[in-house]
Structure formats: structure tokens, C-alpha cells
Amino acid sequence: MKIIIEGIHANLRFSAAHMIPEHESCGVIHGHSYIVDVEVEGEPTGKHGFIVDFKDVKGIMRKICKKLDHRLLVPLKSPLMDIQVGEDKVEFQVSGKEYKIPREDCCLLPIQSTSAEGLAEYFAKELYGELREYNKMIRNVKVCVNEGIGQGAIFTYPGV
Template sequence: MKILINGIQSNLRFSSAHIIPGHSSCGFIHGHSYFVDVEIEGERAGEFEFVVDFKDVKGYTKELCNTLDHRLLIPIFNDLIEFKEFNPSEDSIDELVNSKVARFKIAGKGYSVPSEDCVFLELPYTSAEELSKYFAEKLASKLAEKYDNLTSVSVCVNEGIGQGAVYTKSLVE
């Protein structure tokens, strides 16, 4: 059985700025008002024969949205971003999080942004595709703590009405 949660109607949204280094139009800092749709498949189980409690899914997803809301999303595993005083392959992401200022260059342009205004993501890009995978994996991990009847978690991260990317995380081997 499958359950669906519509991000617009369930207020699963966030607004963030990001940059896609090297892209002709998305290579500049810009932002989106994102919304997140969730689809979960699994067997009905438990006292009420739910696939999963909607309240849990919406709560966990909203927590993820809140961590990204009104922040600059920075993909630390992008080879086109040159960080000052941080090496993504050697240093802990905590060093960036705990620093006062994030300093980096993209295509020769220098940026200096208060770290508290940023979310540093262990991703190569902050595209809708990568964000949908990020959400699906985080949500699947959180739901697995409480549910053992789920077979997949799909998340669509929409950059606006009519355009989004879907990633499905299988929970069966």
C-alpha cells in the first residue's frame, strides 16, 4: 500500500538560496521557495493497520525543511568550490559549521558568508535531484527507527509548481 503527502497542502516547504557552480544560469546565487512531496510504500501494520502515521512523516519532513529554511545551501563535495581553510576530503564538516565565516571561491569569485547563514551539505550539488535524494535518505533513516514494514520512501523536491525531482530510496534488499 502507498501513502502520499502533498507538500503544498501540508506546509512542507522551505525557502533557500543556492548556487550550481559551473551552470550558465544557475551558477549565480539565487533562491527558490521549495515544497516537498512524500510517497511511502509498505505493508499495513500495527494496532491501527497504518502503513505509517501521517503525523510522523509530516513531523520528520518538516524538521528537515526547517533546517534548510532561509539559509544558503552549500554543497561541500563540489569540486568547483574552493574553500579557504577547509578541505572537504580531509576536514570535518563541523569545522565549517563552527566557524564564524565561510570563505570560498567559485570561478574566481570570492564569497565570505556568516556560517550561521549557511547549511553545509555533504552533496556535490544543491540541485532538486540531490536535495530529493538527501530528503529521501534522511527520512528513510528516521522512519526505520520506528517502522519495519516500509519498502520505499520517495521524495519530490519541487523548485516551484510544475518542476521538481523525485528520488526513491528502497528499504528492501
């Protein structure tokens, strides 16, 4: 059984800046207004027979969205960026350019890329980890991170 939450209607959204190093058009800092959709698959349990309560899923997702909202997303595992994190600033070099950004303006993520694909994987793993505390019968979560209407990337964790 599955539950679904459409981010556009549930206010699962955030706006953030990022870059895709060495990409022709996305290799410069630019931003998107993202919308995040969610599916959770598992077996209903408990007194109410829920897979998981919708409000719990939305609460977790909103917390993650808030963490990323209005920040520069920095992929700490990027093989294309040389990143130094200081107490008050983040410095990185990419494609011959040097950047110095206040630490408070950045969201440092343990991923290789801040592409829609990378963000979908990040959200799915974070959500799955938290939801398993509610219901061990959850099989997987599927998250779609939309960079615009009609275009997004989907990641299922763990894989089906």
C-alpha cells in the same frame, strides 16, 4: 501499499538560496521557494495498521525543511567548490569568485549539488533513515523537491 503527502497542502516547504557552480544561469547565488512531496511505500503494521502515521512523516519533513529554510545551501561534497568551514564563517571559491558567508546563514549539506535532484536525494535518505525506526517494513520513500509549480526532481530511496 503507499501513503502520499502533497507538500503544498501539508505545508512542507522552505525558501533557500543556492548556486549550481559553472551553470550558465544558475551559477550565481539565487533562491527558490521549495515545496516537498512525499510517498512512503511499505506494509501496514501495528495496532492501527499504518505504514507510518502521517503526522510522523510530516514532523520529520518539517524538521528537515526548517533546517534548510532561509539559509544558503552549501554542498560539502561538490567537486566544483573549494569550501572551508570556520567556526563563524564559511568561505568558498568557485568559478574565480570568492565568498565569505556567516556560518549561521549557511546550511552545510553532505551532498554534491544543491540542485533539486541533490536535495530530493538528501530528503529521501534522511526520511528513510528516520522512518525505518518506526516500521522495518517500509520498502522505500519517494521525495519530490519542487523548485516551482510544475517543476521538480524525484528520488526514490532505496531504489525500486
